[in-house]
Amino acid sequence: QVQLVESGGGLVQAGGSLRLSCAASGLTFSSYVMGWFRQASGKEREFVAAISRRGVSTYYADSVKGRFATSRDNAKNTVYLQMNSLKPDDTAVYYCAAQATVGIPVGASQYSYWGQGTQVTVSS
Numbered sequence: 001q002v003q004l005v006e007s008g009g010g011l012v013q014a015g016g017s018l019r020l021s022c023a024a025s026g027l028t029f030s031s032y033v034m035g036w037f038r039q040a041s042g043k044e045r046e047f048v049a050a051i052s053r054r055g056v057s058t059y060y061a062d063s064v065k066g067r068f069a070t071s072r073d074n075a076k077n078t079v080y081l082q083m084n085s086l087k088p089d090d091t092a093v094y095y096c097a098a099q100a101t102v103g104i105p106v107g108a109s110q111y112s113y114w115g116q117g118t119q120v121t122v123s124s
Contacts, residue, residue: 009118
């Protein structure tokens with residue numbers, strides 16, 4: 001079955017950096033758009049970033065544009081989220097998601113597979 005496993009979360013001071021990884025198995029990774037979402041306590045899950053199947057195209061939420069970057073290594077079945085200049089407002093559980101599609105969906109309901117999430121906490 002499809003499994004997505006995130007790693008790399010943790011506690012960091014404001015202004016710091018973290019790199020999240022999401023390792024996929026049980027699917028033809030290069031056929032899937034990969035997305036990143038986050039959910040802060042008491043808030044709805046929101047879109048963060050997404051990357052096309054071959055990694056040519058990326059798309060970001062305005063709140064993270066210029067600070068976060070997503071990339072993928074199809075040979076390793078892994079997608080990454082590099083997060084720089086972190087702010088306390090970035091504190092959330094971060095999820096990766098996968099969808100077999102040709103576009104770059106930004107809605108959570110458009111993704112079929114999800115990881116379990118990894119906690120990112122940014123202290124002020």
